[in-house]
Structure formats: C-alpha cells, structure tokens
Amino acid sequence: MAVSSTSSSSSRAGSSLDVAGIVSGLMEAENVPVNKLDARISRSTVKITALGQIKSQLSALKASLIELQTPANFSKQAAKISNASVASAEITAAATAASYQMEVSSLAQPTIWNVSGFTTAADAQAWYDDAAQAAVKTSADATVFLSNTGQYVLSLKSKTTGTAAAFSLTDNTVAAGITKTQYQAAQNATFKLNGVEFTRASNTVSDAITGITLNLATTTALATPVTLTVSNDSVSARPKLDALVKAYNDLYSLFKSQTASSMDASSRGVLNSDFGVASMMRQVLTGLMLPMTNLTGGALAGQTDLSAMGLKLLDSGNLAVDDTLLAAASSTLQTRLAAGVRIGYSSSTTSDLASQIGDMILSGGVIQDRIASEQSTQSDLNKRKTALQDKLIAVQARYTAQYASLDALLFKLQGTSDSLKSALDGLTNSQKNN
Known part of the structure; x- marks a missing residue:
C-alpha cells in the first residue's frame, strides 16, 4: 500500500503553506x-x-x-449361476468366456463336539484349557453356552472345514457327570464341473477354473446340475x-x-x-x-x-x-x-x-x-514492498515535520512583518499630526 498524507492537521488558519498537499505530492513520487x-x-x-x-x-x-x-475398462466380465442359491462366483481378468454344468453333492463342514454337564462357565473353560486337551485346543475353537439354569455346555468346533482338520474326543477323559457328544463330523466339499469331480476342504474354491472363485452354498438335487456361465463382452x-x-x-x-x-x-x-x-x-x-x-x-x-x-x-x-x-x-x-x-x-x-x-x-x-519458483519470487517481492513501506513511513514523517516547521517559521515571520508595518504606520501618522 502506498504511503500518503491525508490529514490537514499540519496546516492551520493563517498558514502560508499547504503542508498536507505538499507532503502528499512528495509521497506520490516516493511511492513510485x-x-x-x-x-x-x-x-x-x-x-x-x-x-x-x-x-x-x-x-x-x-x-x-x-x-x-x-x-479392465475394455471388457465386461460376468459369472452367473442359473440357481443363485446353490453358489455364487467371483471373476477376475484371467477368466475366459465359457459355460459349465455344475453339481454339488456335499459341502465342506467342520467337526463339532459338545461337552456338557458343567455347573459353571469357569469349569467348562478350565476343562478346555487343561493340558490334557492340548491337541484339541490346537484344532478347535471353544464356546461356552448356558443351555439351562446351572447347565453349561462347552462347544468345540474345528478351526477350519474339511476332513484334514477333523478332531475327536473319543479318547479324551471326562469326569463323572460330564458327557461328550459329536454333533457333526468333518466333511469335504464334493462337486462336479462338466462331469469332472472335485474334492476340496473349503466351500470357497479358487483353483477349479482359472479366474473364477466359487462360493458353494448348498447341494443340488441328484442329477439336476445348475449352469455356470462366464461371459467376457467387449466395451467400446x-x-x-x-x-x-x-x-x-x-x-x-x-x-x-x-x-x-x-x-x-x-x-x-x-x-x-x-x-x-x-x-x-x-x-x-x-x-x-x-x-x-x-x-x-x-x-x-x-x-x-x-x-x-x-x-x-x-x-x-x-x-x-x-x-x-x-x-x-x-x-x-x-x-x-x-x-x-x-x-x-x-x-x-x-x-x-x-x-x-x-x-x-x-x-x-x-x-x-515453476509454481514454486514463482511463489518464491512473489514472497521476495512482498518482503521488499514491506521494507520499502516501513521506510516511506519514516520519510513521510520527516517531510511532515520539516514543512510544518517551515510553515511555523513563515507564520512567525509574517507576524513580525505585520508588527513592523503597524509600528511604521503609527510613526508616520504621528509625524503628520505634528
């Protein structure tokens, strides 16, 4: 911002100089x-x-x-199963267009054993944590259920599905009043694609068809296959x-x-x-x-x-x-x-x-x-402008003081001149009267 004089406070009635106007004019040149x-x-x-x-x-x-x-922007891939309740399919760019007949005869499932007869949840957990159950603890996750008032059941479920992850409590010792029952035996998923049989430990199968992951959900009726269709259409x-x-x-x-x-x-x-x-x-x-x-x-x-x-x-x-x-x-x-x-x-x-x-x-x-360089240049220019403005404030103050002093001196001289003129006029009049 340019520095200027905007006040007439330095000028007064009888002043011979327009101090504000003079300083303003001088500052216009200084502000260039x-x-x-x-x-x-x-x-x-x-x-x-x-x-x-x-x-x-x-x-x-x-x-x-x-x-x-x-x-991927130029191909529209899709995998559709004629009966969505049987399975779903996920597709990747590696999949190729084709159609398959699929039958699901069994789903993969985990082993489940229940140990009942505990009077407290702590007793049920303690049996699971006992060193005698170390092998079971490695294979199965445990959940304690309250089946009836004061009756707690320890439910043990294989960490993964499939027969390879199966475990058994047949040889594990339990105290009197405690019973162990196998609720579910481990099982592999068994399915066919175009008559070719596959057996997998999981219901999520990603290695049967390149680029396709199958998520098996239920079995199909005997000799009633569903159709898996993989399409790969081009996109303009x-x-x-x-x-x-x-x-x-x-x-x-x-x-x-x-x-x-x-x-x-x-x-x-x-x-x-x-x-x-x-x-x-x-x-x-x-x-x-x-x-x-x-x-x-x-x-x-x-x-x-x-x-x-x-x-x-x-x-x-x-x-x-x-x-x-x-x-x-x-x-x-x-x-x-x-x-x-x-x-x-x-x-x-x-x-x-x-x-x-x-x-x-x-x-x-x-x-x-280039942006950073220009921003640096602008920052330097702003610094130079600020420094120059600070200098001009002092210059304006000096000009104002100097011309105010000159104005005061001229005012004083004008007063002296007026006094002398008045004295001379009085002397002249006195001589005329004599």
Whole structure:
C-alpha cells in the first residue's frame, strides 16, 4: 500500500503553506517504487494462477491416459449361476468366456463336539484349557453356552472345514457327570464341473477354473446340475478416446492462450517465453506421437501411431477422433486395449506419457518447480514492498515535520512583518499630526 498524507492537521488558519498537499505530492513520487512492486506482485499472482490451471489440465490428461491403459475398462466380465442359491462366483481378468454344468453333492463342514454337564462357565473353560486337551485346543475353537439354569455346555468346533482338520474326543477323559457328544463330523466339499469331480476342504474354491472363485452354498438335487456361465463382452473404447481428446485439447487451448505472443502487452500471454511451460507442451506432444506399445513396453505389430487409436492431429494443433480411422482400427484396437497398452512409452526412461506427466506435476517436476519458483519470487517481492513501506513511513514523517516547521517559521515571520508595518504606520501618522 502506498504511503500518503491525508490529514490537514499540519496546516492551520493563517498558514502560508499547504503542508498536507505538499507532503502528499512528495509521497506520490516516493511511492513510485512501491507501485512498481505492486505491479510485479500482481503479474506474479496471475502467473501462479495460470500455472495452477495448467497443472490441473495435466492431471486430467494423465487420468485419461491411465483410463485407456487399464485393460479392465475394455471388457465386461460376468459369472452367473442359473440357481443363485446353490453358489455364487467371483471373476477376475484371467477368466475366459465359457459355460459349465455344475453339481454339488456335499459341502465342506467342520467337526463339532459338545461337552456338557458343567455347573459353571469357569469349569467348562478350565476343562478346555487343561493340558490334557492340548491337541484339541490346537484344532478347535471353544464356546461356552448356558443351555439351562446351572447347565453349561462347552462347544468345540474345528478351526477350519474339511476332513484334514477333523478332531475327536473319543479318547479324551471326562469326569463323572460330564458327557461328550459329536454333533457333526468333518466333511469335504464334493462337486462336479462338466462331469469332472472335485474334492476340496473349503466351500470357497479358487483353483477349479482359472479366474473364477466359487462360493458353494448348498447341494443340488441328484442329477439336476445348475449352469455356470462366464461371459467376457467387449466395451467400446470411444468414450475413453473422447475423454483423452478433450483433456488434450483443453490443455492445448490453455497453453496457447497463456503463451500467446503479441506486441500489445495487454493481449500477450502471461506465460509467453516461459521455457518450462513450452518444454512441457513439447514433451506431451512428442509422447502422443510415439508408437503405442504393449504393457511391458514391447513393440506391437502393424500400425502403432495415433491412427491406430482412431485419432488424428489437426492443422490447428488440436486432437480429434476420426470416425474413418477408428472404424478401420476398431477390432485390432479393442484387442490391444483389452490386453493392455502403453501410450507415449520411452525406452530411454522406461516410462509412459502418463508417468511423465505425473513427474511434471510433482515436486521436482517442471510445472511444480515453476509454481514454486514463482511463489518464491512473489514472497521476495512482498518482503521488499514491506521494507520499502516501513521506510516511506519514516520519510513521510520527516517531510511532515520539516514543512510544518517551515510553515511555523513563515507564520512567525509574517507576524513580525505585520508588527513592523503597524509600528511604521503609527510613526508616520504621528509625524503628520505634528
């Protein structure tokens, strides 16, 4: 803020000088360096805002590239069982489309023994914790139930299902009045897929069909199989391509407006001649022009340039989806995207364009460093402005004191002059009368 004199307290009736006006005029000249700093701070703020907008657009472009490079986005996988009460299925990208007949003859279950006749819960727990039951304790979890008033039952259940985890209390000793009963014997899950029989210790089976996890829930009626259908339908790449085009064009449009060259300072882009921003745009464009590769960066057969994705770089510098190119590339592109591709992959840096953009906007990257540099410059300018303003406060005070003193002196001299004139006038009149 400029320092100025706004008070007329230094001037008074009869003053020969307008002290406030003189000081105000002098301070306008003194404030010129502050005004110049304000202008530089304002330009710096506009630069930081513009760089922040570019950073935001780069993030959007990075996200659109990642979407195109995510294989799961281009296949719609599903696993459906004709009778959902029998089982459910979870699917991964490794699954292939197929249909299976499935029969479930038995479910995996744990061993359960109940030891009853305890008069307190502590007695039931003590029997379980006794060293004589060490083997049982390793195999089974215990729960104490109050079945009737004063009647406690220790229920022991295998930690896992299947016959391999079975345990027995047949040979375990119990005191008089205590009984042990097997409620449930351990059992494996048994089921068939297309007539091939499987036996597993768990009802969750992930190793029968590649990419499919079966969760068995109940058995099927004899000779009445259910159908498991695995589908893998393709998903159009067009929405993802449109998103990439929009993200790139938005970035390019922002870049052009902020770096515009002009003899007229008012229409010149605030980032005109900014080497870091220009370097960023060259790197993005270069990356888009590089051949598309597979997920590991390996070469792909056939067309691998922008046209292989149905894209075209226009004379205006904008990117566009070309319907003719997309139709020609569609089947191959769909297969490639479902398998996974990398766009703008550089063998020298072993990174793709999305990763490179990520580096640009992180600390140490070209755009983030430009933002940090501009913020540091602005901070220095603000410090210089504050120091200069503090100095000008003292200057204003000195000017005010000096001109107030001069005004007082002139006022005093004016009073002396008036007194002398009055005395001389009196003397002259006296002589005339004589």
